[in-house]
Amino acid sequence: MTRAHLTGMGFHVPERVVRNADLEKLMDTSDEWIVERTGIRERRFVQPGTGTTDLALEAARRALDDAGRTPRDVEFIVFATITRDQMFPGCGTMLQQALGIGTIGALEVHNACSGFVYAVAAADAFIRAGSYRRILVVGAEIQSTGLNMSTAGRDMAVLFGDGAGAVLLEAGDESRGVLASVLHGDGAHVEDLWAEAPTSKVMGRLTPEMLAEGRMYPRMNGRNVFKHAVTRFPEAIHEALDACGLRLEEVALIVPHQANARISEAVAERLGVPSEKVFQNIERYGNTTAASIPIALAEAKQQGRIRTGDLVVLAAFGAGFAWGASVIRL
Numbered sequence: 001m002t003r004a005h006l007t008g009m010g011f012h013v014p015e016r017v018v019r020n021a022d023l024e025k026l027m028d029t030s031d032e033w034i035v036e037r038t039g040i041r042e043r044r045f046v047q048p049g050t051g052t053t054d055l056a057l058e059a060a061r062r063a064l065d066d067a068g069r070t071p072r073d074v075e076f077i078v079f080a081t082i083t084r085d086q087m088f089p090g091c092g093t094m095l096q097q098a099l100g101i102g103t104i105g106a107l108e109v110h111n112a113c114s115g116f117v118y119a120v121a122a123a124d125a126f127i128r129a130g131s132y133r134r135i136l137v138v139g140a141e142i143q144s145t146g147l148n149m150s151t152a153g154r155d156m157a158v159l160f161g162d163g164a165g166a167v168l169l170e171a172g173d174e175s176r177g178v179l180a181s182v183l184h185g186d187g188a189h190v191e192d193l194w195a196e197a198p199t200s201k202v203m204g205r206l207t208p209e210m211l212a213e214g215r216m217y218p219r220m221n222g223r224n225v226f227k228h229a230v231t232r233f234p235e236a237i238h239e240a241l242d243a244c245g246l247r248l249e250e251v252a253l254i255v256p257h258q259a260n261a262r263i264s265e266a267v268a269e270r271l272g273v274p275s276e277k278v279f280q281n282i283e284r285y286g287n288t289t290a291a292s293i294p295i296a297l298a299e300a301k302q303q304g305r306i307r308t309g310d311l312v313v314l315a316a317f318g319a320g321f322a323w324g325a326s327v328i329r330l
């Protein structure tokens, strides 16, 4: 039986560090409120002119280096983002071009916070089906250019950051690799976390009225998202482990989407695992949507928190609502 082995990880974040104190100058907020409610102390923002594909390129190069591979070894790209460089096409073929890979195909996953888990599941299915042997899976996001940086947008503006992460999945034997993935969604909650515009429902996609009302900015019913997240994360983690007959005690590290430190703490508590078993770096990067899990994975490896042979669980919940989890033997 063929499995998708995770052979390389890499991440890249912009150099510019934006601390909570920097946001205090732009809106009515405080370091104390942000740290207490979210755990975030700083995040990275790009300089004008940088695109999501630029961040992804650097992360992809590092993941390929880590795997001891070159761009020419990649047979397919799965690219998770909700902040592509332009309305269309997606970033996948742009990344292919930037890496100089030739005419390989690319699939874009537009699932927001759960995008990377969906991307891993899709790449794993391609590999197990024998369609491709080596797939570059990327999560990259530039949120900073789409936030309302005034008091009116403070509930969202303080949460997000920019960054990219990537992994290489390679066909291998059944001794390790992606063991199971579970994916779920509930469209009843679309409007609890969304950016309504630009929209195909109106001529011109974005009218002056919509601009004036700020309907292109993301909006969230934070409490409802929080409530669902703390239930769905543990549910998905248990379901994915059950699918491969493994127990939570065998897991070396849970790498969740970084949405809020309080969510991760609540998830650890509900699962009954020590908080050290749930990786956290939101204090330094904020919520980087589809990029948060691959950034966290690559950092966990850099810090020696995960090694070959370890059992790792990825889990995410977010806009859609869409959520899921993957169990991977490294």
Ligand code: UT7
Residues within 6 Å of the ligand: 028, 029, 030, 033, 034, 037, 038, 113, 154, 155, 156, 158, 221, 222, 223, 225, 226, 229, 258, 259, 260, 263, 287, 289, 317, 318, 319
């Ligand atoms: O990755 C996507 C998934 N996203 C999530 O999982 C996020 C889930 N939700 C959350 O993490 C939390 O709901 C938030 C961190 C977004 C908000 O925390 P909260 O404890 O639910 O706060 P709240 O929205 O109920 O707001 C409490 C108060 C309000 O003031 P009043 O009405 O009590 O006077 C807000 O206006 O805090 C106010 N507030 C702020 N104050 C200072 C909201 N944003 C800010 C801010 N600075 N940035």
